Amino acid sequence: MTAPHRLELRDICISLGSQVLLELDAEIGPGEVLTVMGPSGSGKSTLLAYLAGFLAPDFQARGQVLLDGQDISPLPAEKRGMGLLFQDPLLFPHLSVAGNLRFGLPRSVADKAQRVEGALAQIGLAGFADRDPATLSGGQKARVALMRLLLSAPCAVLLDEPFSKLDTNLRHEMRQLVFDLLREAGLPSLLVTHDREDAEDAGGRMIELNH
Template sequence: MAEGLTLDDLRIARGEDELLRLDAHVAPGEVLTVMGPSGSGKSTLLAAVIGTLAPAFSLEGRVWLDGRDITALPPEARRVGILFQDELLFPHLSVGGNLAFGLARSVRGRAARRARVAEALQEVGLAGFEARDPATLSGGQKARVALMRMLLSEPQALLLDEPFSRLDADRRDRVREMVFARARERALPVLMVTHDAEDARAAGGRVVTLD
């Protein structure tokens, strides 16, 4: 199986009703955009890929990531990162604490972990924000922290569940550009679901529309 994310004849149904069927390959650094109205199955597709599909749904087909069949693996073993509409930062942790929570287990030792967090903040223009309360951040700053927390876990694929929809137009453009740039730099296959045609245009790549 090729490198990247492969949805091998996926079929998701609820009872006797087929919700969606998709057969696609997303190469490293590419974006596949799935569009459709609310209720068309976009978020359910992401749940199937990340391993959180509700029991009410059935899944046929396979999900492959870099040649590894992850269909039956628990979410924590899949190496798939996801960004949601809400940043979901932990309110009881500082910005640095949020990022440290996402660090891969391979980063060991307090000094190494602090250095990696500082490097991540520097990368997104938030150097020195380690002690900040997430509640004091702007929407764009929260989005940047959420992105870096996810990337620090060293995922092999990235899922986007309308992550730009709550940002104003200016912040949306900047955050969107940053997310796609970081994904390309890390050669991550990206599966994005959205109802916004501007997101699809910015992503480039193929677009699949669900009825």
């Protein structure tokens, strides 16, 4: 988590048939957040799907995605090192809270139990290890999801409107936590949103898509 990472998007162009959906050229340094804004239907989610490695075969994409100088666009999703934070916390309902965090930890990590305990303490949920995720509050779920992402040691993070479903009073607090932790970890992040406040709290550069 300490090594600084850099994400470069070079001449990205995604199209559906003959229609060009979006074009993008950007660079995100360690700890930086790039916000991509746009109304629904502007191709935001297609961009995320492309970067994460889930682009549906109907779409065509050109350009290079360089993570620390290496082109990851030919790699399968699980090998890209791209963490993804969804709109919903998506805690696995069949696993306990600890089970969810453990799922994020790479296999090679030795003292998993300890790491999980430490992580729970860090987000103020010590003692929640054996809880059924369904019994957590919205904010607690969001924090577990974030911690699970960080434990998986990604090299870059994609944020898919992660705050849109939170209560207004929680939203600001959660944004602070997310961006602080990402910055601290030195991860380049790409935030996709249609909420201007998200962009403001992120504090980084902003690109607007309009189609």
